Amino acid sequence: MMLKRAMFRCGQLCSRVFAVEFDLRTEPLYFTLSSTPQELHQAHQQLFGGDEKLFSLHVHSDSRTEKARTHAEIKHKLSVALSRDCDVFEASAFIPDVKNSVVKGFFIRDKSTTSLSEDVLKTLQQSKSVCVFSYKREGQYCWQELWSPVNQVEESVRQYVTPAAAAERHPSTLNITSSDVYYCMNDAYEVLRECTDIIPESKEVLKLVNEQLETSRGDAFPVIVIEGLDATGKTTLTEALRESLNATLLKSPPQCLAPFRQRFDSEPPLIRRAFYALGNYITAAHIGKESLRAPVIVDRYWHSTAAYAIATAVGGRVENLPKPGSELYQWPEDLLQPNLVLLLTVSPEERLRRLRDRGQDKTVEEAELEINQLFRLKVEEAYKRIQNPACIIVDASPSPREVLQQVEHLIRNKCHLKTTSSLPDETRSHAISPHTTRW
Numbered sequence: 335m336m337l338k339r340a341m342f343r344c345g346q347l348c349s350r351v352f353a354v355e356f357d358l359r360t361e362p363l364y365f366t367l368s369s370t371p372q373e374l375h376q377a378h379q380q381l382f383g384g385d386e387k388l389f390s391l392h393v394h395s396d397s398r399t400e401k402a403r404t405h406a407e408i409k410h411k412l413s414v415a416l417s418r419d420c421d422v423f424e425a426s427a428f429i430p431d432v433k434n435s436v437v438k439g440f441f442i443r444d445k446s447t448t449s450l451s452e453d454v455l456k457t458l459q460q461s462k463s464v465c466v467f468s469y470k471r472e473g474q475y476c477w478q479e480l481w482s483p484v485n486q487v488e489e490s491v492r493q494y495v496t497p498a499a500a501a502e503r504h505p506s507t508l509n510i511t512s513s514d515v516y517y518c519m520n521d522a523y524e525v526l527r528e529c530t531d532i533i534p535e536s537k538e539v540l541k542l543v544n545e546q547l548e549t550s551r552g553d554a555f556p557v558i559v560i561e562g563l564d565a566t567g568k569t570t571l572t573e574a575l576r577e578s579l580n581a582t583l584l585k586s587p588p589q590c591l592a593p594f595r596q597r598f599d600s601e602p603p604l605i606r607r608a609f610y611a612l613g614n615y616i617t618a619a620h621i622g623k624e625s626l627r628a629p630v631i632v633d634r635y636w637h638s639t640a641a642y643a644i645a646t647a648v649g650g651r652v653e654n655l656p657k658p659g660s661e662l663y664q665w666p667e668d669l670l671q672p673n674l675v676l677l678l679t680v681s682p683e684e685r686l687r688r689l690r691d692r693g694q695d696k697t698v699e700e701a702e703l704e705i706n707q708l709f710r711l712k713v714e715e716a717y718k719r720i721q722n723p724a725c726i727i728v729d730a731s732p733s734p735r736e737v738l739q740q741v742e743h744l745i746r747n748k749c750h751l752k753t754t755s756s757l758p759d760e761t762r763s764h765a766i767s768p769h770t771t772r773w
């Protein structure tokens with residue numbers, strides 16, 4: 335029974351294209367399966383041509399929360415339980431251009447002569463959501479079969495690995511909508527509602543959302559969002575702007591969600607990103623109220639939520655990101671829009687200096703920067719591709735005072751707002767007023 339179910343699931347997988355993130359600097363290795371032997375290309379030989387043991391493992395479930403949590407659990411187990419002789423690559427099985435068709439998983443290359451990887455896979459395979467394949471070679475060819483630790487899979491058919499053309503859209507971009515980025519409040523709300531049994535804090539977060547549903551914003555004071563990677567100077571600038579504009583300072587996620595943040599940060603992206611998305615709607619409600627009284631400065635908002643989510647979801651290199659203009663960079667229809675979004679940018683070296691000045695451990699931070707170099711590049715690129723409203727790039731490498739002046743200048747031009755602090759004393763006045771025209 336168990337085997338039948340596994341075979342059914344694997345059968346569904348076999349009609350897909352497989353992608354293995356074999357080398358993060360290049361595009362994935364793509365292959366399909368065929369009942370007749372197929373010669374491997376040189377690129378595929380690198381993975382399938384040696385004499386290492388090869389396995390792939392995919393996580394399948396009708397429940398999205400169960401699927402996300404099982405995937406995260408397996409990722410963790412593979413990273414701690416396998417020996418150093420094993421390479422683990424991100425892998426997926428998908429139908430090209432079909433949204434939500436991706437079944438995520440891992441590809442394992444075991445160079446050892448021990449049976450450790452088989453033992454680990456045996457335990458993992460006990461989960462009804464996990465499907466394991468092994469890969470065997472014969473001369474030029476390599477075939478995939480449903481893996482069983484006791485070799486009882488007589489019915490299993492040999493499916494030959496067949497090199498496939500690169501997919502136009504990187505597979506990781508197919509499942510982003512409503513799994514990593516939420517384009518309306520309800521989608522994010524539903525995910526947390528599905529989690530209330532396993533994560534009791536979800537109830538409290540949903541309660542806060544219900545209490546603070548967005549109030550409408552009429553002709554109000556301007557709303558200016560400051561975005562950027564960690565240590566680009568957002569806190570420094572937003573504090574200065576609060577002074578100079580006599581503004582209210584808000585942030586996303588809002589203070590009321592701070593007690594839950596750590597809990598949700600330890601959850602897989604599906605749940606963690608829903609939490610951050612809801613944070614924006616609470617902040618939006620605060621913006622709606624506060625902008626009736628004064629200009630509002632927001633430290634991170636939707637751009638951060640979407641850019642970090644997309645950069646985490648998209649494996650490998652920057653080229654794998656959704657192309658500029660993709661619908662994945664659209665602003666959610668039901669989320670209050672700011673008047674201006676400014677993206678602070680500094681060179682990686684300057685960022686490192688600022689992180690250090692802030693007291694972060696030098697070696698830990700350097701190692702992190704190195705490992706996450708690709709991630710940072712992807713976040714920054716995603717920031718720049720988000721539309722309606724798009725962000726304006728601000729070079730944040732000069733002194734805090736110069737950055738403030740530059741930003742004040744932009745605000746004056748774009749929001750028709752007079753600012754006071756960095757002007758000469760005699761010209762200072764409380765010159766900020768609400769707008770009579772629509773922003």
Ligand SMILES: Nc1ncnc2c1ncn2[C@@H]1O[C@H](COP(=O)(O)OP(=O)(O)O)[C@@H](O)[C@H]1O
Pocket residue numbers: 562563564565566567568569570571688689691692730731732733734735737
């Ligand atoms: N324009 C600037 N020039 C030099 N150092 C800066 C500048 N802006 C901020 N810093 C310093 O860099 C560090 C990070 O700034 P911070 O405002 O906390 O960044 P963020 O809020 O984006 O993480 C702090 O130590 C801060 O004093």
Ligand SMILES: Cc1cn([C@H]2C[C@H](O)[C@@H](COP(=O)(O)OP(=O)(O)O)O2)c(=O)[nH]c1=O
Pocket residue numbers: 564565586587610611634635638639640642643
């Ligand atoms: C607002 C937001 C932040 N983040 C991430 C980005 C940063 O790595 C991290 C920092 O958040 P932040 O609250 O700005 O912390 P700090 O004040 O210490 O800089 O949270 C998201 O992943 N999604 C979001 O929606």
